[in-house]
Amino acid sequence: MPNRLAHETSPYLLQHADNPVDWWPWSPEAFAEARRRGVPVLLSVGYSSCHWCHVMAHESFEDEPTAAYLNEHFVSVKVDREERPDVDAVYMEAVQAATGHGGWPMTVFLTPDAEPFYFGTYFPPDPRHGMPGFRQVLEGVRAAWSDRRDEVGQVARRIVRDLSERSLAVDAVRPPGPEELHAALLGLTRDFDATRGGFGGAPKFPPSMTLEFLLRHHVRTGSEAALEMATATCEAMARGGIYDQLGGGFARYAVDATWTVPHFEKMLYDNALLCRAYAHLWRATGSELARRVALETADFMIRELRTAEGGFASALDADSDDGSGRHVEGAYYVWTPAQLREVLGEEDAALAAEHFGVTEEGTFEEGASVLQLPDTERLWEAGKVASVRARLLAARDRRPRPGRDDKIVAAWNGLAIAALAETGAYFDRPDLIQAATDTADLIVRVHMDWHGRLARTSLDGAPGTHAGVLEDYADVAEGFLALAGVTGEGVWIDFAGLLLGTVLDRFTTPDGALFDTADDAEKLIRRPQDPTDNATPSGWTAAAGALLSYAAYTGSARHREAAEKALGVVTALGPKAPRFISWGLAVAEALLDGPREVAVVGPADHPATARLHRTALLSTAPGLVVAVGEPGSEEIPLLAGRTLLDARPAAYVCRAFTCDAPTTDAESLEGRLGSGA
Template identity: 55%
Template structure:
C-alpha cells in the first residue's frame, strides 16, 4: 500500500510513500482538502540525509495508531526542504520566532490559510527528558482547534504579519567598504578558535565562505592573521574525523569543537564550497595538504555523487542499517581483520583508533602526515576496499541547480589550477544537464531539481539562477563557448526582472507560487544566500561586459548583506568575499587564442573573483573586443575597468603582471 507521495520525484518524499500517514505533497490539493474539512494542517519538513528525520519517521509516521490519529484530525503535508527552500524558509522563520530554535525535522501546524500557529522540530513517540510525546502534542492541538479556534486564527495572522514585515524591510543603502572589510576580519579574529581552528564552539560547521573571504582579504591586504586563520582551520578540518580519510569528502559538521566526530551526512554544497576553498589555499600557499584535499574531494564528487546523467547528487545519508555513521567508523579489531598485523598496529596508532565514537568504534583521523606515504596509500586503499562490503549509505540522487552551479565553478577552478582536465569535463557535463533539462528554453524559467534526467515541478529560487549563472561564466572563461555566456546573461537578466523589486532582492520569483509572505534572507548559512551569489554573478558579468546595469545590480545585492556583515561577519562570508573583489578593483583577464599555460597562470595567480576568458579573437563578448594574437601567438591581456596592460605571451610575464 502506498500513499500520494508515490508520484513524487523527490527521494525524500519517496521514502515516505509507504507510510500509513495519508501524506499530501505541498500544493493546492492539500489546502483545498483542509478548507473542505476545516481541519488543521500538519506540515512536516525534512530532507533525505537527515538523521532525526528518519528517527521521527520510524517512531511516528510508520506507526499505525499515530498515523490513524493524524489522518483523522489533520491534513498532512510532507515537504523536501531541498526541493522547496522557499517553503522551508518561511516556516523555519516562524519556528525560530516561536520556539527560539530551529532544525529538521521541522513540525509546523497551520490553519487552512497556511498560517502557522504552533511550531516545533523533532517530537519523540514517548514523553522523555521533559519533552511531550508527539501524540500528546497532537491531542492538545486538536483540543485547542475545537475550543480555542479564534485564538489560533489570531496567532496565525499575527505571525504572518510580523514575520512578513520583518523579512521584507529591505536592505537599505549601506555598502561594504574597505573599512568594513577590515573590521569584519578583526571581528572574526576575536571569534577564532586558536587551538582547533574554526569559529565559535561546538557544533562546528565548516566555515567555507568565511575562509574564502579571509583568503581574498589576505591577497588584497597581505594580512598574516587572515591567512593564519585559514591555514589552521583548513588543516584541522582535513586531519580530523569530519573528513573521510579513506575516500575523501567532508561530512556536514562536527558535533564537537575539535572536528573529531562528524554528523556523517555528506552534502554536495559543502564539498563544492570546500573544494573551492582548498583550491584557493593551494593557489595562495602551495601547501601539499591543500592539493591532496582538492584531489581527494574532487574524486569523491566524481565517483560518489555524479549521476548517470552527468549531474551531481545532493547528498549521502548519515545512516546505514539504522545507525548513524556505521559505514565510516572502525574498531581496532576490524582494522586487524582487514590488514596484516604490523600494518594494522601502525594504522591504529596513526589514525587514533581509540574509541572516539559509539560502542568503542572510532572515526579515522590523520593528525599528521605519515612518514611512509606509500605505505599509507596502500593500507588506505585496502581499508577503502574492505569498507565496500558494508551497507552503503543511501544517496539522495536529485540534482539541485544551485548546488550543481557551486560544483561547476569549483571543479573548473580546481581542474585548471591543478592541471586536471577531467574535472573541467565533469563540470561541463553537469552544466549541460542543467541547461538542457532544468532550463525551459521557451520561458527562460529554471527548474530547481531533476531526477533521472526529468525536471521536477518546483521552479528555481534566486540561489539557483545566480549559482548556475556563475558556473556558466566560469566554464565560459575556460572553453570560450559563447553558449555558456549567453545562458548566464539570460539567467541574470531574468533575475533582474523576476527577483528584484524597488532595488530589493527576493528569494522567489515574481511569477512564482504566492506564499504567506515572499521570503528574502541575505544570511549566508550552510550555503551562500541567493543575494550574495547574485552579487558575485553580477560582478563577474559586469567585468565581462562593462555594463553599468550589472555593476549596479551587484552593488544592490551587496547592500542587502551590509548590516549582517557589520554585525555578524560569520554569516556574511560570501558577501564579504565579493566585496573584497570589488574593493580591490575587479581584474579582468582576456586570453586571445588557446594557451593552457596562460590559462593556468591566470586562474592560479589572479585573485578569486577575477573575470577570466580564454577565447578566439573576435569572440562576441565585450572583454574580448580588439583582443588579437601577437605574432600569431596566444597572449593574455590583464585589465581593470577594460583598461589593459600590454599583452604578454609568456606565462612568467603574466605571473609578474598579476603579482
C-alpha cells in the same frame, strides 16, 4: 498501500510513500481538503539525509495508532526542504521566532489557510528530556482546535501579520569599503578558535564562504591573520573526523568543537564549496595538504555522487545498515581495532590505529573510532600509507552503503561546476573539467528553458515541477562563468546572461534588494528574503557575485550597478555578523580589486597561449575573470578588439575594460596579477 507521495519524484517524499500516514504533498488540494473537513494541517518538513527525520519517521509516522490519529484529525503534508526551500524558509522563520531555535524535522501546525499557530522540530513518541511526546502534542492541538478555534485563528493571523511586517532594513546604500571589510576581519578574529581551528564552539560547521573571504582579504591587504585563520581551519578539518580519511569528502558538520565526530551525512553543496576553497588555498600557498584534499574531494564527488545523466546527486545518508540489520548513524565509516586487524593483519593494523587515531576506547559509539590524522601521525613511507588506505577502502566498500538522494538540485550543481572546472584547470585534470561541462549541459538541457527560467530539481533526467529560487539562478550562473573562464567557451557566458536577466527582471527590486522567489512564484504567507549565508551562499550575495563577474566579461553597466546595490546589505551586516554574510564579503573584495579582467588571445594549440591562460587562472586576484580565444574572436566581449603582439599570443590585464599594455610573457603577467597590483 502507498499514500499520495508515491506519485512524487523527491526521494525524501518517496521514503514516506509507504507510511500509514495519509500524506499529501504541498499543494492547493491539501489545504482545500483541510477546509472541507474543518481540520488543521500538520506540516512536516525534512530531507532525505536528515538523521532525526528518519528517527521521527520510524517512531511516529510508521506507527499505526499514531498514523490513525493523524488521519482522523489532521491533513498531513510532507515537504522536502531541498525541493521547496521557499516553503521551508517562511515556516522556519516562524518556528525560530516562536521557539528561539529551529531544525529538522520541522513540525508546524497550520490553519487551512496555511497560517501557522503551533511550532516544533523533532518530537519523541513519549515525553523525554523535557520534550512532550508527539501524541501529547497532537491531542493538545486537536483540543485547542476543537474548543478554542477562534483563539487559534487569532493567534495564527497575528503570527502571519508579524511575519509580513518584518522587512529587511538596510541603511547602507553603498558597497562595503576597506573599513567595513577590516571590521569584519576583526569580528572573525574574535570568533576564531585558535586552538582547534574554525569559528565558535560545538557543533562546528565547515566555514566555506568565510575561507573564501579570508583568502581574498589576505591577497588584497597582505593580512597574515586572515591567511593563518584560513590555513589553520583547513588543516584542522582535513585532519579531523569531519573529513573522510579513506574516501575523501566532508561530512555535514562536527558535533564537537574538535572536528572529531561528524554528523555523517555528506552533502553535495559542502563538498563543492570545500573542494573549491581548498583548491584556492593551494593556489595561494602551494600547500600539499590543500592540493590533496581538493583532488580527493573532487574524486569523491565523481565517484559517489555523479548520476547517470551527468549531474550530481544531493546527498548521502548519515545512517546505514551496520551489518546486523540495525540502521545506525556512521556505521559505514567507523572502525574498531579488531576490524582493522581483520583487514590488515596485526602489524599493519597497529600502525593504522596509530596513524588514524583508532583506540580501544573509541572516539564514537560502542568502542568504534572515526578515522583522523592526529598531529602526532607516524611518518610512514608514502607507499605503505597508500596501500593501507586502499585496503581499508576496499573493505569498507563491501559494507552496506548509505542511501543516496539522487535528485539534482540546480544551485548545488552550479557550485559543483565551478569547483570541478577550477580544480581540473589547476591540477591538469581534464576529466574534472569534462565532468563540469557535462553537468552544465545537463542543467541547460533539463532544468533551463529558453526564457531563462530554471526548474529547481530533476530526477532521472526529468525536470521537477517546482520553480527555481534565487540561489539556483545565482549559483548556476556562477558555475557557468567559472566554466567559461577555464574552457574559453563563450556560450556559457551567454547562458549565464540569460539567467541573470531573469534575476534582474523577476527577483530584484528597484532599490537593489533581492527576494528568494520570483515575482510570479507561488504566493506564501510571506515572500522569503534572506541575504545571510547558511550552509551555502545566500541567493542574494551569490547573485551579487555572478552579476559582478558577468559585468566584467561583458562591460554591462546594468549588471555592475545591480551588483553594487546588492552589496549594500553587506555594508550593514558585514561588520556585525561576518560569519553569516561571508560570501558577500568575498564579493566585496572582488569589487574593491576591480575585479581584474584578463583577456588571453592566441591560437588554441599554441603553447604560449596555454601558458598565459594557466598563469591567469592561477592568479589569486579576488574575483578575477579570464577569457581566452583566437585572434579576432568576438564570442566573449572582453576579447573584442584584442590582437596578437608581434604575431605572438598576448595577455591583456584590464579593469572596467580599460587595459594595460599587452604582454607576451607569462612571468610579466604573473607580476601584474600579483597582490595589490
